[in-house]
């Protein structure tokens with residue numbers, strides 16, 4: 001049994017990249033949530049979820065919610081991967097939206113992922129284009145950081161993944177292990 005495990009949920013690959021980097025850096029095994037066996041996951045003392053952010057929801061959170069009772073006494077952390085640049089207020093909103101009740105004490109870390117409209121599924125691309133159209137009607141001076149990022153990314157292929165984003169999470173793991 002390994003001391004820690006990294007579980008990930010990634011639609012377009014960025015959260016998986018962070019999970020693999022983290023696995024290299026910590027020696028913890030990393031597994032796709034869809035293929036994971038909860039009984040094995042909860043044998044570890046440290047559980048880290050890496051999940052992409054879609055419409056403010058962190059992918060994979062439902063796994064933690066479903067198994068909240070089994071997280072007692074474990075050291076758990078979430079690493080959310082989104083397209084927006086880091087912004088404290090936006091992070092707080094994402095945390096409050098995703099980690100309620102029994103999960104509210106879990107620390108959330110953040111790294112920027114990737115954006116490639118060509119690779120998106122049709123429903124995802126349609127949703128992103130609708131969002132871009134509605135943001136385009138606003139005054140650019142009033143854009144929130146995520147709106148700026150969304151508008152910069154129109155029609156682009158962007159990859160912001162960077163190992164540096166893992167530093168705060170690694171520091172946290174050093175403190176708790």
Ligand SMILES: Cc1cc2nc3c(=O)[nH]c(=O)nc-3n(C[C@H](O)[C@H](O)[C@H](O)COP(=O)(O)O)c2cc1C
Pocket residue numbers: 009010011012013014015016051052053054055056057081082083084112113114115116120124125127128146
């Ligand atoms: C339908 C959709 C909704 C998204 N919503 C958000 C969002 O609310 N906030 C954000 O920062 N990024 C958002 N993104 C960007 C993704 O978080 C980004 O592409 C990330 O790399 C996804 O993780 P993955 O590559 O592991 O799938 C969205 C992307 C898609 C396709």
